[in-house]
Amino acid sequence: MEQLKHECGVAMIRLLKPLDYYQKKYGTWMYGLNKLYLMMEKQHNRGQEGAGIACVKLNTLPGNEYMFREKALGANAITEIFGSAQKEFRNLSKEQLADAEYAKENLPFAGELYMGHLRYSTTGKSGLQYVHPFLRRNNWKAKNLCLCGNFNMTNIDEIFSKITSQGQCPRIFSDSYIMLEWMGHRLDREVERNFVDAKENGLQGTDITDYIDDHVRMSNVLRTTMPDFDGGYVVCGLTGSGEMFSMRDPWGIRPAFYYKNDEVVVVASERPVLQTTFDIECDQICELKPGEAVVVNKKGEFSLEKILDQRGDSACSFERIYFSRGSDRDIYRERKKLGDLLMKPILKAIDNDVEHTVFSFIPNTAEVAYYGMLGSFKRYINEQKIQAIESLGHMPTHEELEKILEQFVRSEKVAWKDIKLRTFITEGNSRNDLASHVYDVTYEVLEKGVDNLVVIDDSIVRGTTLRESIIKILDRLHPKKIVIVSSSPQIRYPDYYGIDMAKLEEFIAFRACIALLQDRGMQSLIDETYKNCIDELKKPKEEMQCCVKALYKPFTVEELNTKMVELLRPAEVTTPIELVYQSIEGLHTAIPDHKGDWYFTGNYPTPGGMKLVNQAFINYYDNVYQYEQKF
The missing domain is CATH 3.40.50.2020 (Rossmann fold)
Incomplete structure (x- = not known):
């Protein structure tokens, strides 16, 4: 048959232990980064036009980068982005490369949260600017948002009108950018809500920041944004303060699977990808239900959140x-x-x-x-x-x-x-x-x-x-x-x-x-x-x-x-x-x-x-x- 192009594939990993734990148990602090690579290669069938990865470091001091992203175009994009992510590793000694504490303080992509994306365009729009993940920057950690997904929205014109009527001005008319801006706007409101709560509790200075980082609820952001979208989607995201989430559309059109143990929480578009990457049985993996989201907060606490009521039973037969x-x-x-x-x-x-x-x-x-x-x-x-x-x-x-x-x-x-x-x-x-x-x-x-x-x-x-x-x-x-x-x-x-x-x-x-x-x-x-x-x-x-x-x-x-x-x-x-x-x-x-x-x-x-x-x-x-x- 003629080759059909599918929207995308996603992969996410949240490490639940310090990097030193993985260095001691698996011989490398790059456990999360390596698993992300495997998950993306195993889903190469889902997107060969481009790929991107993102990483968040927890508990960094001001003046240090804590969010990292690499994107590339073409069938060899996975190899290219992981090569770029590790380019600073090449000049290190074996001792430095095996030092998890050194890596956490000095190296990019030495973090606890990872997200990967493989892209097939279905809209005719191409170029590096359309490759996921998308990143919205801010000086407040909690307001930084990195977003990717396997989605195609049917009512993006309606969402565009809604957010522009509120005064926003998206740079690009595409479902990915508009979703980023709409969700980013609601994340700002969630941060501001916690700012008010912190002030009312008598907190000042950096104590307010710490309070916000510890109390942001991505489920609130999802509940105030996703009801407006019509389409098939699995939306994934990371925040600068350490929140991770993945949500499935309420009709169950697009697929998502997750697995959790005491070391990791992982999400992927396909079940055998998780089985092979983590050497686990089929029945250990769960499918995300329609309208449901996997949420892991900054502390590493896992929860399944019902964001929207299920609206249909329409998992894609294709x-x-x-x-x-x-x-x-x-x-x-x-x-x-x-x-x-x-x-x-x-x-x-x-x-x-x-x-x-x-x-x-x-x-x-x-x-x-x-x-x-x-x-x-x-x-x-x-x-x-x-x-x-x-x-x-x-x-x-x-x-x-x-x-x-x-x-x-x-x-x-x-x-x-x-x-x-x-x-x-x-x-x-x-x-x-x-x-x-x-x-x-x-x-x-x-x-x-x-x-x-x-x-x-x-x-x-x-x-x-x-x-x-x-x-x-x-x-x-x-x-x-x-x-x-x-x-x-x-x-x-x-x-x-x-x-x-x-x-x-x-x-x-x-x-x-x-x-x-x-x-x-x-x-x-x-x-x-x-x-x-x-x-x-x-x-x-x-x-x-x-x-x-x-x-x-x-x-x-x-x-x-x-x-x-x-x-x-x-x-x-x-x-x-x-x-x-x-x-x-x-x-x-x-x-x-x-x-x-x-x-x-x-x-x-x-x-x-x-x-x-x-x-x-x-x-x-x-x-x-x-x-x-x-x-």
């Missing part, structure tokens, strides 16, 4: 299908089940001819679903063998048994991911030619004109790679029929919660739908949907519904599949092609605890999502559809 690491225990099982459930429609597509069918997959994320698909066909073949033996009506001879038992499921690695398209080549024809060679094929693994070829992928989004590369290279094997299987249902609607699916016209399922409407003289439904979307946007956001659903209602999944094949088939390919998609029911059976399926159903969990999908169709109609009708 996390399970594609983005998250397949090494997670439950995700592995779910992906296998997705493949397993596709046996019946595949059998129909190959006319039950398993004997003359080769099964394979598109590398690499579909591999687990492929194992599930193979398992279902192995069971099917075994049932056929049992029936054949039982139907004999007598004790089978050796030759009869041999003939029956030699039936098996034929599986081969057909497709190989060969190269990455070099982005410096911008000329269209050259790019298309290179794209056709992204995959290669294993030759002569099936009988030409006799064997069917079934290949499974995790999803079919835009169809570009299928058209430009995969179908062409599979056709080189000259199969009787090509069956392309998607372990997920048809992707019909954009995402607005952190995945780069924002335009309807990019989806092959949507383009097939529009083409069918035109083929059957039903353009009036397109015009009607446009008007309905405009009317829908006049309603209060909470009352909006997805009008785009109406476009798909006249057609069955099979009709859309047939049209998609027409649109995807390269001119030179004549081999019969059929698409097989996972059903919505199959999706929910395989992934019962992650009900966020808006990509497939249009059932957006938040009002902002409903608003944006209607606006997306208006944008398509105004900028694409009407233009195409003129030519």
Whole structure:
């Protein structure tokens, strides 16, 4: 499939012991920094456009830096930022480098709080200024705020209007910067509240500062900022006074996991990252609940705070299908089940001819679903063998048994991911030619004109790679029929919660739908949907519904599949092609605890999502559809 970009990955560590403790037990005071590096490398799949880290030292004296940050762009950003963080370590003696007290007093990134972030842009905004973490400075420790997250907000225009109406003036219009300023504003108010309390208690001078540092409650800040945001998010932050927090959206769209013992509190976007980094069991790790926050105060006291009431049960199913690491225990099982459930429609597509069918997959994320698909066909073949033996009506001879038992499921690695398209080549024809060679094929693994070829992928989004590369290279094997299987249902609607699916016209399922409407003289439904979307946007956001659903209602999944094949088939390919998609029911059976399926159903969990999908169709109609009708 085409590479999809996911919003981000996060990693946080709060050391609960002095640095000298880790030096004595683990042989290095850099225990926290090293673990942060491992956690980020293990989540490299979640962001390769940039990365950043931050650190806070506790109990520093005035005149000494206590907050540190490094950011870098590119696929090698993790290596670069950790190299920069440790550049001052290179000229130290072994004795100095092993001295935790010396490190705490003299070296950067020798602290107790660490935060890391991996970025994929889904907004089209790029550059170092958009790489997390973001830092808001102040001379009061408690007012310093460092923020990062895995989020995409659907109502940033509303938040922008709200904070500018109060007199604030954000430098950049992006959800990250606006969240930083809005949360920073509320942090200022929390500090000022404690300042008043300290004065009323008769405190003066630095005693007031100490009181503030010890009594800031980040849960207050979160409760006065996060109710305004609509979207999918895990927001993480550190303050200069030593507060750490991580909060999950109340719909449970984006994932977060945490682990605590008497040495550390850690947070990550994915569970197996924590398992591997800290050598712990799956059941020792907890998932952050929707609307909940992990909070660790300056003293190292851990608490789970309910910030918002849960507003939905919409954990992202695409996390399970594609983005998250397949090494997670439950995700592995779910992906296998997705493949397993596709046996019946595949059998129909190959006319039950398993004997003359080769099964394979598109590398690499579909591999687990492929194992599930193979398992279902192995069971099917075994049932056929049992029936054949039982139907004999007598004790089978050796030759009869041999003939029956030699039936098996034929599986081969057909497709190989060969190269990455070099982005410096911008000329269209050259790019298309290179794209056709992204995959290669294993030759002569099936009988030409006799064997069917079934290949499974995790999803079919835009169809570009299928058209430009995969179908062409599979056709080189000259199969009787090509069956392309998607372990997920048809992707019909954009995402607005952190995945780069924002335009309807990019989806092959949507383009097939529009083409069918035109083929059957039903353009009036397109015009009607446009008007309905405009009317829908006049309603209060909470009352909006997805009008785009109406476009798909006249057609069955099979009709859309047939049209998609027409649109995807390269001119030179004549081999019969059929698409097989996972059903919505199959999706929910395989992934019962992650009900966020808006990509497939249009059932957006938040009002902002409903608003944006209607606006997306208006944008398509105004900028694409009407233009195409003129030519």
